[in-house]
Amino acid sequence: MPIRVVKGLPAIGRLSEENIFVMDSERAESQDIRPLHIVVVNLMPRKETAETQLLRALSNTPLQTKVTFLYTASYTASNTSQEYLETFYRTFEEIKDQYFDGLIITGAPVEQMPFEEVDYWDELSEIMEWSKTHVCSTLYICWGAQAGIYKHFGIHKEDLPNKLFGVYEQEVQNTKPMLMRGLDELFYMPHSRHTTVSESEINAHPQLEVLVRADKTGVGIARSYDNKHVFIFGHPEYDRDTLYQEYDRDRQQGLEIDIPENYFPGDDPTKTPIIRWRSASTILYTNWLNYYVYQETPYEVSELQSRPIEETYIQDWVI
Template sequence: MPITVVKQLPAIEKLAEENIFVMDTKRAETQDIRPLQILIVNLMPTKEATETQILRALSNTPLQLEITLLYTASHKAANTTKEYLQTFYRTFDAIKENYFDGMIITGAPVELMPFEEVNYWEELTGIMEWSKSHVYSTLYICWGAQAGMYYHFGIDKETLPTKLFGVFENKVNNTRPMLLRGMDEVFYMPHSRHTTVPIERIREQKELEILAESEETGAAVVRSLDNKHIFVFGHAEYDRDTLQKEYERDVALGLDIEVPKNYYPNDDPRRDPIVRWRSTGTLLFTNWLNYYVYQETPYIIEQIKKMKDKVSHSCGQ
């Protein structure tokens, strides 16, 4: 939570330079607190495992969150029962009149397909278009990040020569944005994907900033300059055994799959994996919630559209 001090205290400027968030008393007095409305668009077939991972990452904050889980009605879930979806999830038609402070769009195992051939692409683009006026800030994960980059900024994905599979080192380019507050200059994050978004194309977009990258992963964390779109191309929310389960599944299917890099000690799958990304996941999710959602979203949630229109207009000047 922010530190609250008397307005114009000289230390405020110094602390701000050190990326420490300070709120003066005048601003604090005008702040009302209400639960944040967070929408999770879960595109993964293993819905229960994915929702557990994300909810765990979101729980490391004192903020009160009200979570709405959404599934795409245009896709028939093969690994989740209809009863489970009807009990715990909602469809876009059921929530499209509502407003949300934040939205998370997960990855999906459809990356080798052109976006337009994904059977729920039309529904997903409808959700992303709707979010422009009904969601304050969106966090996109893995394929969700690729889909958001393509829809909002016109940058298509490319197929990699081999699957990017393992836990990879990423270097922070800019420590100023609050999203990376508290992060080490080099951090680890799991990746599991056959495609990538060309980093040169991202650099060409004046509305985007690459916050972290590496030679192996390409762009790892990207933000739009208005902080309304946060793209994370890895899986900071993964459990200890997620990559192991993927590896064992592919081996059992007889697929040509390499041992996930930097995951097992000495890359030996007979040994227990080493978790190197837990703090990264905690910081990414909590910083996004605190600085890009809680500190910015309007108290009267229906004013989101008006605020986003104002920001878009000022950014265009």
């Protein structure tokens, strides 16, 4: 089924070239279908790239999904024009009275700053607090995952001695949760970050579980047991060349940057990277959208606020 977005969004053309069905809002209005409503807080500096990656990841499902992108009104983006944002994005103020089936909060290049010093932290905190009553399940990516697990559960981030940069093997710790359904016990995921979260703090928290980890990366994926919060500390949605673009950008700026690990064949930057993470990415986003959003959200999504607490606890099962 198609992804529904605002008419004219540049990502529509790029995804259509990949035979991904993206429907603009004008055509969608003619169809009598209740789509899933997903809101994306896009904090990435290259917003068009992040849009394409996330829409691609959400497209591999039979569910029709309507996506609304948010930008932070408390921070002026330096890499995206205000005209673009006002055309294709909304602010929290514009949507805060609405209810959504799912929420995605992306990464951001602010991980080495204390959370409270980030310009838009107060606004993002308000959005995360709002999500408790207005969203069925939230997926947090990279810095977004660090921010979410800190905001909701008090888990702190820690500086790494060196940037974690490359494509790393990940090991599933518990195969029973539906988010893990169909994943190999070992799979690959891109990471690009200077910080990590405390695995021991997560293990000690009664509401949290580590689902995926590796000695090299630490925690790769964690969840709250009610599945209202899914934290992915890498970037399974990344394109083939995303790590290369980051590597080349830092080199051009004269920054110290190592070649991304396990990325270029033979560690040779002149060779084309081989994608080893796309199937795992498809499974993760599809499972989240199906099992933790579609299977649990009420048909009238506004009923989320009135549901008893015990009814919002999603039970995993094995078939």
